[in-house]
Amino acid sequence: MFLRILLVLILVSSCFVDAGASKYFISFSDKNNTPYSVSTPSDFLSAKAISRRITQNIPVLQNDLPVDPAYILAVQNTGAVVLNRSKWYNGIIIDCDSATLQAVTALPFVNSSTAVNRIGRSSGKIDKFKTNSVPYNSSGSLARTQSFDYGGSFNQIHLMNGEYLHDAGFKGEGMTIAILDAGFYSVDQLSPFDSIRAGGQILGTWDFVANDASVYEDNSHGMSVLSCIAGNVPGQLIGTAPHSDFWLLRSEDAPTENIIEEYNWVSAAEFADSAGADLISSSLGYSTFDDSTMSHTYADMNGNTCPASIGADIAASKGILVLVSAGNLGNSAWHYISAPSDADSVLSVGSVDSAGYKSGFSSWGPSSDGNVKPNVAAKGSQTTIANTDGSIGQGSGTSFSCPVLAGSAACLWQAHPGKTNMEVLHAIEQSANYFNTPGDSLGYGIPNFIVADLLLGGTILDLSSEDNLLSVFPNPFSQDFEISFYSSTNQTIHLSLIDEIGQEVGASDVEINGGKISNISFPSLSGVHAGIYFVRVISKSKSYLRKIVKI
Secondary structure, eight states: HHHHHHHHOOOOOOOOTTOOOOOEEEEEEETTTTTTTTTTTGSSOOOHHHHHHHTOOOOOOOOSSOOOOHEEEEEEEEEEEEEEEEETTEEEEEEOOHHHHHHHHTSSEEEEEESSSSOOSSSSOOOTOOOOOOOOTTSSSSBOOOOBBBBGGGGHHHHHTTTHHHHHTTTTTTEEEEESSSSOTTTTTTTGHHHHTTTOOOOEEETTTTTOOTTTTTTTHHHHHHHHHEEETTEEEOOOOTEEEEEEEEEEOTTTOHHHHHHHHHHHHHHHHHOOOEEEEEOOBSOOOOSSGGOOOOGGTTTSSSSHHHHHHHHHTTOEEEEEEESSSSSSSOOBBBBBBTTSSSEEEEEOOSSSOOOOTTTTTOOOOOSSSEEEEEEOEEEEOTTTTTTTEESSSSHHHHHHHHHHHHHHHOOTHHHHHHHHHHHHHHHHHHTTBBBTTBTTTTOOOHHHHHHHHSSSOOOTTTTTTTEEEEEBSHHHHOOOHEEEEEEEEEEHHHHHHOOOEEEEEEEETTTTEEEEEEOOOOTTOOOOEEEEOSSSSOOEHHHEOOO
8 A cells, every 4th residue: 555655656747847947845834634644654654664663652743744735736737847745844846937936836835935956057066976996905804704705895894893793693684774875876787786686675766866766777876885785795795784675765966966955865765764764874965066055054064954954853753763974075175074964863974994093085073063973983995895897896985884884783773673763873872982082083983783782782692701792993003992891790800912922011900890891992002013912801700812903
C-alpha cells in the first residue's frame, strides 16, 4: 500500500522549461483538508517507518502528513510544473514564468513564494566533488579477520575498531541506509557492487533533480561514496556495512550550485523517512551558490537557518540517525563546516589520515552558535574507494569519511536494536578519543566502536576477561598518543612504553574508575625517537601489551 501511494506522491509531470523560467518554493498555509490522517499512518508511511517510530516512542505528527493533493492540483492548473514537494515544509517546488507565478501566489492557500535558483548556469563553479583519486596501493595496511579480507581498506575501519562489529556478526543485516548524493554512476553494472545487487540490497532509487528513477547515468560521486559502505572486493575493499540495504537518492545537481538543492535534499530525506530508512548518509554540503545573493554566511551555520539543516534535524526527530560530511573547505577562505552538517542533531563527520591526524582540507567548527562541530571524524585521506571503471583506488575528502563511519554506525545499531538514534549518536561521540577535550578541528575525535558498544550495553566483547579492551591511538604516532582501557573495578594501573630491547622509556601509575572506558594521555614522550615500541598496561589481574610505531 505504502509504495503505491509513495509513487503517486513522487511521480509528477515534468517538461523542458524556457530559459527565462525559474524555480520557486511555494509555501502552503495548512493541511486542513488533506485526505490523510495521523491515525492511519500506513497510508503514507511504510511498515518499517512506522516500526521505527514505535520502537523509539515517536508519535506521528501533522508534519508527517503529505502535502494536500488538492493544493498541488490547483497549482498545476495554473500551468506551473511541480518538481518536488515537502511535507515537512508544507510546500512544493515549481518551475514557471513570472505570469504563472502571480497566478500561483494569488491562490488563497499559498503563504509565500521563494526563488530557489538563478537563471542559467555558472561557468566558474568549483568542483566540490573533486577527489584526487589515485591507484590502489597494495602495500598499505592489510588485514584479514575472521569475517573479511579487507586488503587496503582495513585501515579505514580499524581506526574505529569497526572490524570487531563484523567479527561479532554485525555487518548491517536488516539496516536500511539512504544515500543522498549527486548520482550513482554504473552502480547497476560495476563489479564492486555485484554483492549488493545479487542480494537485492538496493531497495530502490529516485532522482529528485530529474524526477525519475534513473540515477545510474549521473555523477559518479555517490558511487564512490556507496563503495565505502557496500563495496565487496576481497583483498582490496570491504565496506563498513556490506550487508545493509540501500536507497540511492539523487538530490544534488552537480553542474550547478543553487539553493534548490537544499530543498531537494529535504525532499529526499522525507522519502528516506517514509520508506523506512534507519540512517541517512550524505556527503553533500552547502555554503555559497552561483547566485551570490542566496549564499549563506557563517552566521547561518547555527543549525536552524539553512533549509537542509532544518530538514536534517527534522529527519533526526523521526528517529533516523543522520550523518553528514563536514566539508572540504578547511584550507579555503570559508574555512568552516557547511549545511546541513551544522544541524544540532546530526553527526557531522570530519576527516583524518591513516594515522588519525586531521586532514588539512577537513572543514573546521564550531557551528556559529557554539556547538561542537564536526562531531567526530573518520578516515577521509586516501580512503579506499571504487573507481568509475570498477577498479579500486583511493580518494580524499570528508565525502568518504562520512560513509566509512556511517557503515560502522549501522552495524553498531544493528547490535543494539532497542536503542534510539540519539542514544547511538551519543555513544559514538562518547567513545571518541577526544571526548573529554573536544576541539574545533575533529570535535570529539575518532570513535572507538568497541567503546561505543560497551556504552550501549556490550554485545561484541566478553567483559569478564578484559581481553581486547586496550586500544592505542593514533598508531603510528608522531608526537603523542592516548590509550583507551576498560576496567570492571576501580584500580591503579601501571602504564609504560617499552622499546625493542625491553627498556622502559616512559612510565606512569594511573588511577581509573571501574565500569567505564578510561582515555589516558601517555606522559613524557619528548625525546622518544622514531621506531617500534610496546605499550604495556599492568592491572591488578593481568598484563596487556600493544605494539605501536613512532614516526
